[in-house]
Amino acid sequence: MPCTYKLADPQPPAGSIDWEGHKPGDGAIYEKTCAPGKTDNAITQMVWAADPPEEQVDPAVVAQQAVDKMLLVGPRIGITPKPGGKGVVGMPVYLWTAKTASTYGPNTASATAGSVTVTATAKVSKIVWTMGDGATVTCTTAGTPYKAEYGKNPSPDCGHRYTQPSSTRESGKYHVTATSTWTIDWTGGGESGQLTETRDSAVDITVAEVQVLN
Incomplete structure (x- = not known):
């Protein structure tokens, strides 16, 4: 399933569950959007990552x-x-x-x-x-x-x-x-x-x- 990542702007406040136990400045929160198959039913969720995630390429x-x-x-x-x-x-x-x-x-x-x-x-x-x-x-x-x-x-x-x-x-x-x-x-x-x-x-x-x- 191909996924794209976009830096969340603004970043969630400290203490948000999006930080997954981390804190602002310790990595960042990204909007992860995945499109299953060839449908338009894209799924977006907030994820934490220490470094900018590599976008997944659809073969x-x-x-x-x-x-x-x-x-x-x-x-x-x-x-x-x-x-x-x-x-x-x-x-x-x-x-x-x-x-x-x-x-x-x-x-x-x-x-x-x-x-x-x-x-x-x-x-x-x-x-x-x-x-x-x-x-x-x-x-x-x-x-x-x-x-x-x-x-x-x-x-x-x-x-x-x-x-x-x-x-x-x-x-x-x-x-x-x-x-x-x-x-x-x-x-x-x-x-x-x-x-x-x-x-x-x-x-x-x-x-x-x-x-x-x-």
Whole structure:
């Protein structure tokens, strides 16, 4: 339970029970405030100390400081068809991201406050792809980059198929958004925990109908 200390001003008079058998000039009285867990139910009490007490550091707060040191960004989107190119209705769409420390993890950082050092490690646990046609695709992998030899085979782990051309949209394109959920495990100060962050990226792609020659 993290606690903070503030010198009582004014100090209690001599003989006050706050002195715990001591007297003014023999140490001092401090307001000790502790916040249990993550609630707002702070508890304040008067305590005597010979020297200014050292403030207790909440490891969870230090964990967030470690996360703030990380560069966590949205997916570096890979998609077929490529933005600027043109896909075809019914053909497999591959979805993937580059696997770097900033786009997929693992990404590790540490922070220190007082005597507490916390190390946090962030990894993407899922990516939710909003395809622009009303469909969403949830992938728990980084996806498989498309290669020409895959032909018309669907992605083995993260893909989609459009059933209508993007011309049905006002913009003439499908706006695809990829949102990463970063799961961050931390440990330090005798405690451990988990935090979550989200990041997103987006691209626009064109999907056309198959042209049939008579």
